[in-house]
Amino acid sequence: TYPAIALPWGMNFWVPQTGKMGDGWAYTYDADKIRGFKQTHQPSPWINDYGQFAIMPVTGEAVFNQDQRASWFSHKAETATPYYYKVYLADHDVVTEIAPTERAAAFRFTFPENDHSYVVVDAFDKGSFVKVIPSENKIIGYTTKNSGGVPANFKNYFVLVFDKPFTYTAAVASGVIDTNKLEATDNHAGALIGFKTRKGEQVNVRVASSFISPEQAELNLKELGTDNIEQIAAKGRKVWNDVLGRIEVKDDDIDHLRTFYSCLYRSVLFPRSFYEIDAKGDVMHYSPYNGEVLPGYMFTDTGFWDTFRCLFPFLNLMYPSMNTKMQEGLVNTYKESGFLPEWASPGHRGCMVGNNSASIVADAYLKGLKGYDIETLWEAVKHGANAVHPKVGSTGRLGYEYYNKLGYVPYNVGINENAARTLEYAYDDWCIYQLGKALKKPKKEIEIFAKRAMNYKNLYDPEHKLMRGKNEDGTFQSPFNPLKWG
Structure with a gap:
């Protein structure tokens, strides 16, 4: 199991990724480093994932490699609920927050004072494409990564929209960061965008994807409406309460209740x-x-x-x-x-x-x-x-x-x-x-x-x-x- 940040029966889940790219054990509780925040569709580690890509805030040096960008974290500085996730990334001094809808999600990164704050978009290997559109504070792309069971034309098209202009842009192909390019089509494509940040400055990112088309991914982004991350989390909490509240349990033992609702939560994913x-x-x-x-x-x-x-x-x-x-x-x-x-x-x-x-x-x-x-x-x-x-x-x-x-x-x-x-x-x-x-x-x-x-x-x-x-x-x-x- 992994902490699926998702709505009941949602199309897209999100998970903090502690495992390496392609590892079916994407999040393990005994791990102490996060490599990214992954959109996942994985039902089991043995079946593994498909249509996955990851987002990761970094500070200091512009890095893309999953080991170099990884940050130490502690469960003491981690809040995990189905409708809202928050964690402190110690190596980058960044707080990451996520709130999901069925096909989209709101991210919020709280950065330190820094001339070089970045966000990495990793579309993973096996064939991917990423394009940075600075005029729209936008990144688009697709991933084809899968573990089988897909037709030849399979793609997961994604779109990210930031609320802060980019002062740094780079495309990534096969691990090479190129600041002269805005897009890459490669076995393993990605992008970095960056900006100067004040202490405690919050950068919001709205993310969605589609298996149908890039245009449909833009349409799915509208699930977020004009809500901020708190409002999206509150709506998600209500959805979860409505679904989990179908059953009323009377028990004074908190461990029984935790076990029951943890299992019920997983039963409606x-x-x-x-x-x-x-x-x-x-x-x-x-x-x-x-x-x-x-x-x-x-x-x-x-x-x-x-x-x-x-x-x-x-x-x-x-x-x-x-x-x-x-x-x-x-x-x-x-x-x-x-x-x-x-x-x-x-x-x-x-x-x-x-x-x-x-x-x-x-x-x-x-x-x-x-x-x-x-x-x-x-x-x-x-x-x-x-x-x-x-x-x-x-x-x-x-x-x-x-x-x-x-x-x-x-x-x-x-x-x-x-x-x-x-x-x-x-x-x-x-x-x-x-x-x-x-x-x-x-x-x-x-x-x-x-x-x-x-x-x-x-x-x-x-x-x-x-x-x-x-x-x-x-x-x-x-x-x-x-x-x-x-």
Whole structure:
């Protein structure tokens, strides 16, 4: 986990970055240096991040390198809430504050008296672009950094607007700071801008981004309105109170309350809203599946193997209107990729086992959610039960041919986690059967799922009274012998 400075289900999160560029452990509590303040979309350190870039105030020497610009900090001089973050950067004598909206954020840097105060914008490696526009106190650019699951045209377009004119400008390409250039397109691009500051002078920066276009990033910047950072933080606090206040807890033990609300806070961060509002007020999204800009909702950054048991049933009970939008997003995912997601970040990712999109879809409908295209989702769950994604083996059902023919995924055919897959598929078939019954589908269409829902029995080993992998010929796999392992 990391301290996500964000709104519930927000498109963009911010995090103080203690880890190096590309490190999935972006913020660790035992670290004592901050390298930057990163816009992040990371759902887990193993899945890692995408569309990330960082901002960092520095004083003294104009430096860009992430180690050289890093500053010592203490948790005693750090305030972390979902809607407001503040920290003192000791090496630079700068206080950084952040308050987020769903797609934008307000930064405030309090500088010391200094002839050379700077702000670094780091668009990270793997292909990036940054341009400084001094006449508008503005920096624009894009990052393409990702960890997979994106189309070829993937970009996160960003815009930063300062309330103080620049007296120093430089573009950065491959670590070289060039004061004669205002823009850079490079594997690793960035920029530095600077100014003279009085003691305690506050410099405000308004930041937003878009997966759709630079113009949409400018539009997303308008989420901040004319509010100052205190007002944005106050509005964010109200949003969090409204969402967390859906549940009332009575307990005198502060540790219990901290544990509960910390977990509830994390439960309403993901799946992330991956949609934006265009100039006409319409809901649009950049498709992480086919690279097109299309109408409608899209959500991402959740692995159903991890979340079908608890998170989504919880959303159906406590935040049904949000999960209705998420179901609409699943319809769009199927239309744009031919499959429902199993682990999306932002597109299909190869991770974990099971076909638990069936559970996500069935649970929402059976809990009474309405107002979305359930018929398309019915076709989607049937398709996913009898196919596997051509490039991402964890999407659809790997080994479905064996499972449908033998009633299990065999141990000796080169498919890992075969027993786990069998048990998951059987449960998912039960979900599809229950959904089909609720939709009043013909018996001949759904009885196959009722039959396959019993496939879990095929792996029961009466000798050990446990489930156990089975070979293609029907014999159980060889038992584990610890003596072989010394």
